[in-house]
Amino acid sequence: MSQTAILVSIVSILGCLLLATRGLSGRNISFSRTATMALIWLAIIVGGTLFASWAGLHIG
Numbered sequence: 663m664s665q666t667a668i669l670v671s672i673v674s675i676l677g678c679l680l681l682a683t684r685g686l687s688g689r690n691i692s693f694s695r696t697a698t699m700a701l702i703w704l705a706i707i708v709g710g711t712l713f714a715s716w717a718g719l720h721i722g
Contacts, residue, residue, distance in 0.1 A: 673709065675704075
């Protein structure tokens with residue numbers, strides 16, 4: 663994957679997390695819980711990407 667695509671992906675993920683956490687603030691979810699959920703999603707996304715590249719899948 664090109665460096666530009668990686669950068670765009672990271673910015674997109676951070677933007678999505680920002681938008682998602684703004685909605686969670688009304689539900690009184692603590693920062694630590696939000697950080698835990700963000701780390702779980704990070705693990706899912708990075709794991710899926712690594713698996714796809716390891717398996718030789720061409721997405722897109």
